[in-house]
Amino acid sequence: MAVDSSLSSPLGPPACEKDAKALRFIEEMTRNADTVQENLLAEILRRNAETEYLRRFNLGGATDRDTFKSKLPIITYEDLQPEIQRIADGDRSPILSAHPISEFLTSSGTSAGERKLMPTIQEELDRRQLLYSLLMPVMNLYVPGLDKGKGLYFLFVKSETKTPGGLPARPVLTSYYKSDKFRSRPYDPYNVYTSPNEAILCADSFQSMYSQMLCGLLDRLSVLRVGAVFASGLLRAIRFLQLHWSRLANDIESGSLDSEITDPSIRQCMSDILKPDQHLAEFIRQECQTENWEGIITRIWPNTKYLDVIVTGAMAQYIPTLEYYSGGLPMACTMYASSECYFGLNLNPMSKPSEVSYTIMPNMAYFEFIPLGGSKAVELVDVKIGKEYELVVTTYAGLCRYRVGDILRVTGFHNSAPQFHFVRRKNVLLSIDSDKTDESELQKAVENASKLLLKECGTRVAEYTSYADTSTIPGHYVLYWELLVRDGERQPSHDTLTRCCLEMEESLNSVYRQCRVADNSVGPLEIRVVRNGTFEELMDYAISRGASINQYKVPRCVNFTPIVELLDSRVVSAHFSPALPHWTPERRRR
Numbered sequence: 001m002a003v004d005s006s007l008s009s010p011l012g013p014p015a016c017e018k019d020a021k022a023l024r025f026i027e028e029m030t031r032n033a034d035t036v037q038e039n040l041l042a043e044i045l046r047r048n049a050e051t052e053y054l055r056r057f058n059l060g061g062a063t064d065r066d067t068f069k070s071k072l073p074i075i076t077y078e079d080l081q082p083e084i085q086r087i088a089d090g091d092r093s094p095i096l097s098a099h100p101i102s103e104f105l106t107s108s109g110t111s112a113g114e115r116k117l118m119p120t121i122q123e124e125l126d127r128r129q130l131l132y133s134l135l136m137p138v139m140n141l142y143v144p145g146l147d148k149g150k151g152l153y154f155l156f157v158k159s160e161t162k163t164p165g166g167l168p169a170r171p172v173l174t175s176y177y178k179s180d181k182f183r184s185r186p187y188d189p190y191n192v193y194t195s196p197n198e199a200i201l202c203a204d205s206f207q208s209m210y211s212q213m214l215c216g217l218l219d220r221l222s223v224l225r226v227g228a229v230f231a232s233g234l235l236r237a238i239r240f241l242q243l244h245w246s247r248l249a250n251d252i253e254s255g256s257l258d259s260e261i262t263d264p265s266i267r268q269c270m271s272d273i274l275k276p277d278q279h280l281a282e283f284i285r286q287e288c289q290t291e292n293w294e295g296i297i298t299r300i301w302p303n304t305k306y307l308d309v310i311v312t313g314a315m316a317q318y319i320p321t322l323e324y325y326s327g328g329l330p331m332a333c334t335m336y337a338s339s340e341c342y343f344g345l346n347l348n349p350m351s352k353p354s355e356v357s358y359t360i361m362p363n364m365a366y367f368e369f370i371p372l373g374g375s376k377a378v379e380l381v382d383v384k385i386g387k388e389y390e391l392v393v394t395t396y397a398g399l400c401r402y403r404v405g406d407i408l409r410v411t412g413f414h415n416s417a418p419q420f421h422f423v424r425r426k427n428v429l430l431s432i433d434s435d436k437t438d439e440s441e442l443q444k445a446v447e448n449a450s451k452l453l454l455k456e457c458g459t460r461v462a463e464y465t466s467y468a469d470t471s472t473i474p475g476h477y478v479l480y481w482e483l484l485v486r487d488g489e490r491q492p493s494h495d496t497l498t499r500c501c502l503e504m505e506e507s508l509n510s511v512y513r514q515c516r517v518a519d520n521s522v523g524p525l526e527i528r529v530v531r532n533g534t535f536e537e538l539m540d541y542a543i544s545r546g547a548s549i550n551q552y553k554v555p556r557c558v559n560f561t562p563i564v565e566l567l568d569s570r571v572v573s574a575h576f577s578p579a580l581p582h583w584t585p586e587r588r589r590r
């Protein structure tokens with residue numbers, strides 16, 4: 001539909017009036033970024049002036065940025081842990097926020113091995129919803145005709161618990177999908193999903209995935225975009241199809257749903273959707289039974305224009321695999337968000353993954369940026385192109401000058417709002433899905449497994465490093481171990497080494513174990529024993545490439561292909577974790 005030219009936007013011609021409004025909002029916020037930030041901080045400080053946290057810093061009613069920055073420290077989660085624990089335990093006094101904390105969002109970042117609990121308030125849901133509402137208007141500028149079909153999105157809810165004080169604790173997306181904002185969203189021709197709400201909201205991940213895939217297959221010719229939140233999730237869906245296409249085809253042929261799908265609301269809604277279709281069942285069998293799955297996405301969903309998945313940051317490791325399965329479809333990374341706060345969106349979503357930049361929306365929170373290697377935080381509009389910064393947020397929900405842990409590089413500006421390339425998350429060594437393992441967690445896991453090894457056969461781990469192996473779906477952690485086996489000592493048995501794998505998994509944080517147990521999004525950990533002298537060769541290699549011999553440290557994680565190849569060529573045996581580690585939704589008490 002052609003739109004009145006008076007609706008045009010500097011970002012491009014909007015697809016409809018609703019889009020025009022959204023694009024105008026982006027323009028207004030980004031043009032006035034500094035004023036928006038100034039007013040937003042003043043509003044937060046006015047509103048939360050009587051909270052226990054702000055009173056501690058004697059702002060004396062000041063709501064300006066200079067006073068705020070001179071009196072409040074920049075903090076991490078650990079600094080807030082006592083306050084968060086009190087709220088979790090049921091203290092309803094205004095500790096961090098004048099508005100009641102409505103729930104905790106369980107971040108994929110961890111503290112003492114457990115997920116971080118991010119306090120949030122009811123109205124933050126509106127702010128998140130607002131950011132979501134900007135995504136399609138931007139996408140419609142680049143991909144026309146998205147109102148002529150549907151999106152096949154694999155979306156999931158995860159298990160939730162209650163804190164001792166009775167507040168829900170769940171991931172931010174689970175909170176969003178379960179909210180009325182999502183469940184009762186008004187019909188929007190640009191945002192029609194093949195997955196019914198019943199399938200998305202089913203907590204059993206198998207039943208949810210099965211029914212979402214089935215709906216995607218039934219409606220395959222309507223599908224214009226295929227997505228999941230993160231690349232790892234979309235690959236998990238492809239793996240699921242590899243494992244279950246035959247059952248799915250049987251359902252399509254017979255028009256009756258597999259008996260393993262027992263969720264009554266899914267069965268009810270599928271009874272309207274699923275009709276016998278011999279022709280489609282044959283087509284699916286024919287496409288899926290071949291060994292070659294290259295381009296499977298476009299073979300099954302031939303009208304797909306792009307993949308909607310985040311492939312920036314740790315997810316970049318999946319780009320080649322997704323290219324393989326999609327026959328090189330563009331990958332759109334639309335937004336940048338976290339449990340603490342939704343930050344911003346990509347105004348050029350069809351850009352190459354390596355060139356993706358996110359524009360932080362100044363209305364979402366008050367943002368500060370600590371230059372890498374520096375200490376003085378600067379304002380949103382004062383960051384410099386080419387420089388790297390650590391992101392600090394002050395939110396309506398009561399986080400004040402809180403370090404998110406993300407490192408961003410400024411690539412440019414849209415009006416006066418900077419655009420950022422996501423560089424990395426601080427201190428993350430290994431990540432496959434939403435798990436994030438840092439160096440000290442890995443060290444502890446190796447230590448625990450080494451104790452087992454020593455006890456059982458007197459052998460020590462002389463050196464180790466790790467690698468996130470994403471050539472398998474799901475990907476898995478690989479630990480390269482060089483063992484110290486003295487003359488006359490026997491090599492540890494395969495059985496002992498497999499138990500060392502499990503011991504390490506038991507020692508890793510709860511997000512890792514949840515990915516292994518509940519989500520099946522991380523595969524069994526593997527130990528690859530390398531022959532003696534391998535780590536010396538690794539050092540020789542690093543030195544030949546210019547590393548200083550005095551300062552050389554064994555890297556605790558490797559991803560540079562020649563190094564991985566060197567390690568793999570020295571492997572004498574490989575051992576996988578034989579069982580799932582322990583995990584329950586309940587948190588350990590501190």
Ligand code: AMP
Pocket residue numbers: 106107108109172310312313314333335336337338339340404406422424425
């Ligand atoms: P969580 O709080 O568990 O939702 O995790 C949020 C974190 O995920 C962020 O702080 C980032 O480190 C990462 N993240 C979120 N969105 C993106 C993105 N578009 N690109 C890269 N990393 C992202």
